[in-house]
Amino acid sequence: xxxxxxxxxxxxxxxxxxxxxxxxxxxxxxxxxxxxxxxxxxxxxxxxxxxxxxxxxxxxxxxxxxxxxxxxxxxxxxxxxxxxxxxxxxxxxxxxxxxxxxxxxxxxxxxxxxxxxxxxxxxxxxxxxxxxxxxxxxxxxxxxxxxxxxxxxxxxxxxxxxxxxxxxxxxxxxxxxxxxxxxxxxxxxxxxxxxxxxxxxxxxxxxxxxxxxxxxxxxxxxxxxxxxxxxxxxxxxxxxxxxxxxxxxxxxxxxxxxxxxxxxxxxxxxxxxxxxxxxxxxxxxxxxxxxxxxxxxxxxxxxxxxxxxxxxxxxxxxxxxxxxxxxxxxxxxxxxxxxxxxxxxxxxxxxxxxxxxxxxxxxxxxxxxxxxxxxxxxxxxxxxxxxxxxxxxxxxxxxxxxxxxxxxxxxxxxxxxxxxxxx
Numbered sequence: 001x002x003x004x005x006x007x008x009x010x011x012x013x014x015x016x017x018x019x020x021x022x023x024x025x026x027x028x029x030x031x032x033x034x035x036x037x038x039x040x041x042x043x044x045x046x047x048x049x050x051x052x053x054x055x056x057x058x059x060x061x062x063x064x065x066x067x068x069x070x071x072x073x074x075x076x077x078x079x080x081x082x083x084x085x086x087x088x089x090x091x092x093x094x095x096x097x098x099x100x101x102x103x104x105x106x107x108x109x110x111x112x113x114x115x116x117x118x119x120x121x122x123x124x125x126x127x128x129x130x131x132x133x134x135x136x137x138x139x140x141x142x143x144x145x146x147x148x149x150x151x152x153x154x155x156x157x158x159x160x161x162x163x164x165x166x167x168x169x170x171x172x173x174x175x176x177x178x179x180x181x182x183x184x185x186x187x188x189x190x191x192x193x194x195x196x197x198x199x200x201x202x203x204x205x206x207x208x209x210x211x212x213x214x215x216x217x218x219x220x221x222x223x224x225x226x227x228x229x230x231x232x233x234x235x236x237x238x239x240x241x242x243x244x245x246x247x248x249x250x251x252x253x254x255x256x257x258x259x260x261x262x263x264x265x266x267x268x269x270x271x272x273x274x275x276x277x278x279x280x281x282x283x284x285x286x287x288x289x290x291x292x293x294x295x296x297x298x299x300x301x302x303x304x305x306x307x308x309x310x311x312x313x314x315x316x317x318x319x320x321x322x323x324x325x326x327x328x329x330x331x332x333x334x335x336x337x338x339x340x341x342x343x344x345x346x347x348x349x350x351x352x353x354x355x356x357x358x359x360x361x362x363x364x365x366x367x368x369x370x371x372x373x374x375x376x377x378x379x380x381x382x383x384x385x386x387x388x389x390x391x392x393x394x395x396x397x398x399x400x401x402x403x404x405x406x407x408x409x410x411x412x413x414x415x416x417x418x419x420x421x422x423x
Contacts, residue, residue, distance in 0.1 A: 034063035075116035128298035142168035152292035155341030174218030182227035200249025
């Protein structure tokens with residue numbers, strides 16, 4: 001069953017949300033403040049989070065910021081009152097997925113949940129030669145049982161590739177279990193991985209199976225393995241070598257048959273040299289390394305990915321969004337430091353906040369392009385100033401200016417005509 005997290009300091013509202021989410025088919029956990037939720041549970045276990053905006057110990061905005069700092073992109077729906085709509089928009093810029101205004105009906109909440117939670121698996125969009133090669137290699141190695149280390153910047157799609165490997169493997173009918181090592185404290189991560197017996201510690205009211213047992217005969221994804229505490233690395237190494245786990249408070253070892261895929265956004269060999277990662281564990285995990293390039297190095301994937309996300313958004317939001325030529329050119333010249341994840345979140349925010357089905361370039365995005373700063377003004381003023389500045393720097397070489405700005409020469413000519421500018 002899918003899990004949902006509710007965070008609201010108003011008891012009646014929290015209870016109403018819990019019952020509504022249960023009707024939507026979720027197993028629901030409730031916390032009265034974000035601080036407890038951040039410290040006591042594994043947020044990556046949830047399919048969706050619903051949080052109030054105004055809370056005494058930590059605001060909804062601060063909570064969203066903390067979640068995103070951990071590299072977690074679980075969908076977050078913010079509940080807001082009429083007077084804080086601007087804050088809700090700020091929350092979306094910060095990383096919230098959607099917002100609903102009080103008072104709201106069950107149907108409104110249900111529709112929001114359906115919008116932000118995927119109803120099917122993501123397709124792999126791979127038009128670039130780099131990604132096509134990676135998929136080909138991944139398909140071949142999937143047929144073996146060796147450990148795989150997927151490396152690459154945050155948001156490049158490491159988990160998507162891991163799921164693809166599982167889907168192509170002989171274990172495809174068995175569980176695929178993922179755990180984010182960066183999002184959980186050392187003590188909690190140990191119990192999450194290996195499970196515990198009833199009475200093993202205060203609060204252990206019943207036996208709980210760990211991720212290794214849940215993934216038995218299937219695949220276990222250890223996401224952001226570089227963030228795992230050094231002491232816990234030794235216990236993980238033993239499990240890989242002995243193929244058995246010890247539940248916390250358990251008396252006997254339990255055999256497990258699991259195929260391990262690990263991911264990292266750090267250079268793991270450098271972590272070994274710096275003494276932050278065990279060398280023996282590194283070689284156990286790095287049997288077959290696959291490095292996924294950042295989105296800015298595979299621009300052939302940007303527009304196909306965008307079209308795929310826009311199609312999903314159109315289906316979810318019941319609208320027919322379109323991307324014009326200039327919008328696509330804008331997408332191509334952005335560096336996408338957050339990679340595919342940033343691209344998807346960006347398109348979602350634009351679509352939700354847009355009154356038109358023609359997706360637009362936000363004004364704040366137009367004030368900076370390729371690192372060139374421009375003065376504030378209207379969108380057209382900013383665009384005009386940037387084009388003129390680049391043309392002056394290139395001696396009015398339109399081809400070179402277009403290359404710097406990441407657009408076509410034709411776009412430069414059309415803009416000059418639109419602004420009535422002649423050299």
